[in-house]
Amino acid sequence: MKIIDKLITWSLLKSPWILHFNSGACNGCDIEIVDALTPKYDVERFGIVLKATPRHADVLVVSGPVTRQQAKRLRTIYEQMPEPKFVMAIGACGCSGGVFDGCYGVVPGGLGNVLPVSVYIPGCPVRPEAIIDGVVKMIQSVEAASK
């Protein structure tokens, strides 16, 4: 492994920056994501910071069943992110389409059919603890793979 890759992995593990994307969610999961960022749960102590642009983000956090109209935009945003990048599917809708699966407005089968998903976090809505647990598990798996 080159020294620069080591540096990138180290910075990713120390401080994964996230980008939040709502693709047709009812806002329940979005509130929980924001909740996880508040001082009560305080994910910033792990270096997790919400960023405003995909070009700064390591992790794309997607809530909602992915509407047909947004699927193309979501892919564009994913392509703008620098490598290495990860995708988290938040909530029952993000994981499988949830109750909206099969509806004319959404992509069948959830986020997994649009982007390569690293972490699925089920729940309706997800609990902030579950989101934090998902991020930690993802970091651990990256750490294990980089050794």
Added chain:
Amino acid sequence: MSDFPREEKIKADIEAKFGGAVSNALVQRKNRVWLDVTTEKLPDLMAWLKANSFDHLATVTGFDEGENLGAYYHATDTKLIVTVKVKTPRANPSIPSILKTFPGALSYERELEDMLGIKIDGLPPGRRYPLAEDFPTDQYPLRKDWKTEDYLAQQAALNTEAK
């Protein structure tokens, strides 16, 4: 004498003005007048309603009755609601646009085109609403014969072809 003189008067006025074009006019209850109209006379009737204090188009509701498709136009003066029903044959569904009278009906008319496949005569070209840009143009999700299972099977077939 009816219990609802104002409703009866509106109904009588419309029947007197549009005669044969209007049928099944009914004072359904307090503040509700229902009537059917032929598709050709719809723009005239809506213009008349607007000129006679029914200047707010509350909403437009599409329906699928099997043989006929159509829409309910709910015009109101904020108290009394006149519900105008138009029917159009499923084989060649077409309704004239009422945009000249109610410009705000644009999104309702686009929705009728997208969701029920009713052609709106006089609708200006523009973006699709509310379906996605890449949604198949020959499918109308609010028709009763549209099945989620068929749609999913078709999408799955498309995905396999793409791979």
